[in-house]
Amino acid sequence: MEIKTHDQIDRSLCGNPVVxxxxxxxxxxxxxxxxxxDASGLVHGGFIFGLADYAAMLAVNHPNVVLGGAETRFLKPSVVGDVLLAKAECLPSEGRKHCVKVEVFCxxxxxxxxxxxxxxxxxxVLAGK
Structure with a gap:
């Protein structure tokens, strides 16, 4: 399927689409x-959130998709060298609002x-600015 959103994202920071x-x-x-x-190699949670956010955007896959909010839980730490896989699935939507469940695995x-x-x-969202 053609990717229609976030076409200029840095994939080294947010991940590479595989599906x-x-x-x-x-x-x-x-x-x-x-x-x-830090020196222990603990990965900052912002990178994991960015991965999950990107997966959610791709599940919706519309040029004008934006994030409105998120309720998240960090369940286990990630460290340098880990390979993470985010799996995103759209739940039934209401018009322009889309709820997306995302789980990240190591x-x-x-x-x-x-x-x-x-x-x-x-x-x-930046049209006319």
Whole structure:
């Protein structure tokens, strides 16, 4: 399926799409040394959130999709060298509002889960600026 959103995103920071289908996506991210928050190699949660957010955007896959809110849980720490896989699935939508369930795994272990509320706007959020 053609990717219709976030076409200029830095995939080294937000992950590489491996599945993009109607209403779902899977995105893989290798945790790099530049993502470490400290000397132990703990990966900053913002990178994991970015991966999950990107997967949610791809599940909706519309040029004007934006994030409205998210309820998330970090379940286990991630470290440099981990390979994460975000799996996103759209739940039944209400017009322009899309609720997307995202789970992030490191191997068999779930490290993050979230419910993302996305909106498809009539025009790009920066149109006219």
């Amino acid at each position: 993009v289908e109607e209403g779902r996506s899977e995105v893989k991210l290798e945790c790099l040394q530049s993502m470490a928050a 191997g068999e272990d779930m490290v993050f889960s979230g419910a993302f509320t996305c909106f498809v706007t009539k025009e790009h």
